[in-house]
Amino acid sequence: MGAGDKAADTVILEIEVDEAAWKGLPDPEALLGRAAQATETALGKDLSDTVLTISLATDDEVAELNQRWRQRNGPTNVLSFAAAQDMPLPPGEPRPLGDIMLAAGVVRREAEQQGKTLADHTVHLAVHGILHVMGYDHINETRANQMERLETDILSVLGIADPYA
Numbered sequence: 001m002g003a004g005d006k007a008a009d010t011v012i013l014e015i016e017v018d019e020a021a022w023k024g025l026p027d028p029e030a031l032l033g034r035a036a037q038a039t040e041t042a043l044g045k046d047l048s049d050t051v052l053t054i055s056l057a058t059d060d061e062v063a064e065l066n067q068r069w070r071q072r073n074g075p076t077n078v079l080s081f082a083a084a085q086d087m088p089l090p091p092g093e094p095r096p097l098g099d100i101m102l103a104a105g106v107v108r109r110e111a112e113q114q115g116k117t118l119a120d121h122t123v124h125l126a127v128h129g130i131l132h133v134m135g136y137d138h139i140n141e142t143r144a145n146q147m148e149r150l151e152t153d154i155l156s157v158l159g160i161a162d163p164y165a
Contacts, residue, residue, distance in 0.1 A: 013033060059104060124155055
């Protein structure tokens, strides 16, 4: 699936990849497409009239946004920005779900430290980010456990081991 492509009855993905920073990640569009479709299916939601932007960015880009929006220094593995759902749209325009940014260096280092493939860790963080734009969070233990169970279930469908085990 390429940028802006969609399978029937799935979210429209706009994927941006910094090719130099994400060198070695096999077929990012297909990986992110599978992550989005599996998440949508697990949530039982019809997102066919929505659009989600996922950016595979550099650490510097993510650090800048992390500072601007969260007042935290340095990059983090994933940032998620949910779109306002009450925003008026022109007729026929898909409703934005939000934007997700993954930081190449952070994701790569975490994958190596945790003994995971870059592809599997990227998919996990994409699923994590999608759940955030869909309203899930981990602000307390109960909500964190719910979100982790969802992530684990979704990743299992994709053949990816439990990232929390």
